[in-house]
Amino acid sequence: MARYGMVIDTTKCVGCMDCVVACKTENDVPQGYNRDWIAYDTNGQHPNLHMEIRSERCNHCDNPPCVYCCPCGASHIHERGGVVLVYHDKCSGCKACIAACPYDARFIHPEGYADKCTFCIHRVETGMDPACVSVCPTYCMHFGDLDDPNSGVSRLLSSRRNHPLIDEAGTRPQIFYLT
Amino acid sequence: MHELTITRHNPAIDPTLHIWGWEISLYLFLGGLIAGMMMITGFFLSRQRFKEATCTCALVPLLSVVLLSIGMLALFLDLSHKLYVWRMYATFKPASPMSWGSWILLLVYPALIGAFLVRPPMYLTKRFAALRRWSAKLHTHPSRIRAVGILNMVLGAMLGIYTGILLSGFGARPLWNSPILAPLFLISGLSTAAALVHLFARDRDESEMLAKADNTFLTAELVSVVLLIIGLISSTKVHIQAAQLLLTGDYAPVFWVLVIGMGIIIPLIIQSLAVRHKVAHMPIAPIMVIIGGLILRFVIVEAGQVSHWTRAALLP
Secondary structure, eight states: OOOEEEEEETTTOOOOOHHHHHHHHHHTOOTTOOSSEEEEEEEEETTEEEEEEEEEOOOOOSSOHHHHTOSSSOEEEOTTTTOEEEOGGGOOOOOHHHHHOTTOOOEEOTTSSEEOOOTTHHHHTTTOOOHHHHHOTTOOEEEEETTOTTSHHHHHHHHSOEEOSSGGGSOOOSEEEEO | OEEEEEOOOOTTTSSSOOOOOHHHHHHHHHHHHHHHHHHHHHHHHHTTOTTTOHIIIIIHHHHHHHHHHHHHHHHHHHOSSGGGGGGGGSOOOTTOHHHHHHHHHHHHHHHHHHHHHHSOOHHHHHHOHHHHHHHHHHHTOHHHHHHHHHHHHHHHHHHHHHHHHHHHTOTTSTTTOOTTHHHHHHHHHHHHHHHHHHHHOOSHHHHHHHHHHHHHHHHHHHHHHHHHHHHHHTSOHHHHHHHHHHHTSTTHHIIIIIIIIIIIIHHHHHHHHHHTTSSOOOTHHHHHHHHHHHHHHHHHHHHHHHOOHHHHHHOO
């Protein structure tokens, strides 16, 4: 059983936002909304400052509170790769999933349902990478099966220092950032 | 320094979460109030004391049905995909507090109607013969009234606790993520319900009894608030910062003045003096309790959405 995840190399990401544009185009994300975004995270004291640039999105958590809190069964874990998805025609727009997400990765689509990154499952099921990964000009984004020790993402994680986001929230996020 | 800039600007998400407005706060308040009224009515019914508690057993169930309908309308208004509201009743998700709540709300209606039938108002029984018949059926066995009373107490407790668990189940919002929130909302519901009956009761003994009960509830509510704060400030950095939103932050004036001062301490002092017959019973005290209960829900809902794992971590 595959467990899809992403590994993003923050030492290569330049914050060009190609991933953001690709997502909006591929998934027809409405104007003013984002399924993925860029975070510029600066730490330290001048002049010793360190900036990490990250491409962020839903972390497709292994312990997804957004799925557990959904009263309609709209938020669910897809049978393939543990991807967290939303059935639009089951969502009542109660917004519990939005409150439950520590990453604020979800939003209410103008049509009323909760929306978020799908890891481009429609592309992945045909053997392609998610749109954001496929357009990255610096090749800093990697998508694959985290359960397969020989996959590209697993090899990167075993060989490089990395961190997920807000690990302490206990959601077991499946996107890791190489540092 | 630690600075985080993000390019995302999703409506109602950024810069701070604001997905739930007055509808949810009002609903949580009404849910707590109805829960409290059900428990108080249930108490009198289960002890066969419905004749001495006129207001509690005659007016309150009818008022609860009206308020519950207003609360459910507020919930419906909050939904952004309104035509799919029926999906909540097409499934039951045991891990979802909201799923529990939607089913509890559905069970509350028949329980309230049962309580209403114990002492339906005269002007209605004169007009509707069926009401008279159903009420008479309920009175054929005392055990039926006792059962209605117990059902109201149990469902009232479930409703009151659920309004707190609905928020405390969200680990992503540190201010809400406290097990004290459920008992706090239940006790606050009881205190506002006792205040409301105290306000409306024409019978002096009933009014006095409810004022005494309200004093106990207000004391317990104050203890619960203190426990909530202690729980947060003795936890992680993000929880401490969440508590600071109430203690010293943007929500502090409303929290200290309107929730703690006007909503609990001042009415507690007035009512304590009143039940000792040192001052006359004044409607201002229960009115303050009710307004304080409403503002408590608003403050917790609003401040809880501002509390956050990442943003809090950025503060010094």
